[in-house]
Amino acid sequence: xxxxxxxxxxxxxxxxxxxxxxxxxxxxxxxxxxxxxxxxxxxxxxxxxxxxxxxxxxxxxxxxxxxxxxxxxxxxxxxxxxxxxxxxxxxxxxxxxxxxxxxxxxxxxxxxxxxxxxxxxxxxxxxxxxxxxxxxxxxxxxxxxxxxxxxxxxxxxxxxxxxxxxxxxxxxxxxxxxxxxxxxxxxxxxxxxxxxxxxxxxxxxxxxxxxxxxxxxxxxxxxxxxxxxxxxxxxxxxxxxxxxxxxxxxxxxxxxxxxxxxxxxxxxxxxxxxxxxxxxxxxxxxxx
Numbered sequence: 516x517x518x519x520x521x522x523x524x525x526x527x528x529x530x531x532x533x534x535x536x537x538x539x540x541x542x543x544x545x546x547x548x549x550x551x552x553x554x555x556x557x558x559x560x561x562x563x564x565x566x567x568x569x570x571x572x573x574x575x576x577x578x579x580x581x582x583x584x585x586x587x588x589x590x591x592x593x594x595x596x597x598x599x600x601x602x603x604x605x606x607x608x609x610x611x612x613x614x615x616x617x618x619x620x621x622x623x624x625x626x627x628x629x630x631x632x633x634x635x636x637x638x639x640x641x642x643x644x645x646x647x648x649x650x651x652x653x654x655x656x657x658x659x660x661x662x663x664x665x666x667x668x669x670x671x672x673x674x675x676x677x678x679x680x681x682x683x684x685x686x687x688x689x690x691x692x693x694x695x696x697x698x699x700x701x702x703x704x705x706x707x708x709x710x711x712x713x714x715x716x717x718x719x720x721x722x723x724x725x726x727x728x729x730x731x732x733x734x735x736x737x738x739x740x741x742x743x744x745x746x747x748x749x750x751x752x753x754x755x756x757x758x759x760x761x762x763x764x765x766x767x768x769x770x771x772x773x774x775x776x777x778x779x780x781x782x783x784x785x786x787x788x789x790x791x792x793x794x795x796x797x798x799x800x801x802x803x
Contacts, residue, residue, distance in 0.1 A: 578592075
């Protein structure tokens with residue numbers, strides 16, 4: 516991938532035209548070329564976007580987060596971030612430009628290929644630009660779960676962006692995710708617990724199973740020895756289900772009460788979830 520200005524550093528205009536007309540190169544945008552005639556790869560699309568807009572642009576939001584390794588989140592769009600005063604003349608298909616008046620040096624990886632925002636700024640921008648609050652929370656949770664961000668990384672970015680969209684939602688979600696709620700169903704479960712006035716659990720507690728392996732518990736009401744596991748779709752796999760059963764049996768043998776809920780129940784059957792949790796805590800000695 517190269518821009519017209521880059522090509523002119525090495526070739527004459529005539530040589531450039533010859534390579535295009537002969538089919539050796541392809542012009543994929545107004546002043547952007549790919550030096551082969553095969554199909555474009557997924558890795559080339561961000562380069563087309565950046566080269567078409569100019570040196571002020573950086574990959575941002577989900578596009579930058581994916582470059583950092585974010586998985587299972589993508590909208591098929593190349594997101595670019597650039598200073599508010601820059602106005603690109605034209606954009607390739609599936610490219611969206613976002614403008615900002617605040618882009619600190621510490622928020623940009625200048626040696627990126629191509630240049631992109633740092634992980635925490637990428638996650639915050641992706642949450643700002645998400646289609647809805649539910650998607651924004653899922654992106655924040657995934658950033659923590661997949662170890663792109665941690666601690667107060669997100670809060671430091673928000674401190675530099677006092678007018679960020681969904682600022683309070685992003686902050687609250689990041690606090691919960693940093694505290695151990697590493698998936699959207701876990702965040703939804705935590706919100707249910709708070710609305711119901713139940714005691715707040717400790718999240719992602721480490722326990723060792725009978726074989727000595729480290730296991731992470733989704734939520735632990737330690738004083739009453741009540742455990743809650745939120746099961747995603749991967750738990751339907753027979754091997755995963757059997758591993759879950761073995762772990763639950765180990766916990767029961769130690770005297771813990773274990774409740775399991777499918778991830779969809781926290782959203783679609785919240786009353787049943789809270790009723791069962793309330794009953795388990797009450798049986799274990801909790802009093803409102």
